[in-house]
Amino acid sequence: MRQRRFMNQINVVPYIDVMLVLLVIFMVTAPMMPTGTIDLPSVAKSTPPKPQSAPLQIDIASEKDWTLRDTAKPGAAAEKVGKEQLLARIKTAQGLNPDQAVVISASKSVRYETVMQVMDLLQRNQVAKVGLLVRQPEN
Template structure:
């Protein structure tokens, strides 16, 4: 008398049946799902600025210029302390006023990140980078 051998293969046919049934259910119900809408900003809304932003020009490591077009203030070569003082004065006057950072190509990325970190540590939240369009 021979003994029966144990079958060591997995029967995948029931799993395939279940997957096909689920696929059909999803294919039928997917067109019935409501689609969401996304309101993207238009160009005319995005380009309008409420107030002129404050500008910080990074000339190198620990070399900054401060520009305020609203009051026509231009301070070349200011220190971190005087830069923060001017920014705090402008932010107390108008807390919604943004600060933009501009830098030349030759300025190291580390110098720009140092200014961004300085602004973040001093709770100045609206910070952006000023870019020039390609010509």
């Protein structure tokens, strides 16, 4: 008597039949599904943006040479400040105007670590709006 050999191939025809039936079901039911609507705000309903005040600018020339300038006051000169003076002046300025931002400007020769130390100092003292000032290169 001969032994039966096992079939080592998978018959994929039943799988294709099932997939075609599912495809037909989805094609028939898809147009019946309800579509979602999104209510977009109209221009009349939106609130106008608040005018932003000019930021405080911290110029970093070297690791220990920092100046603070209030750009809201056009005639105000930049003042050399240390860590404690910087924090005190920023706190008093933001006490008068809590929405006033602080921007940091550094020369190319300053190490990025120094800029990060100033940002960390401001963040640890709950100064909310801190940004970096970028200058466009001259052509």
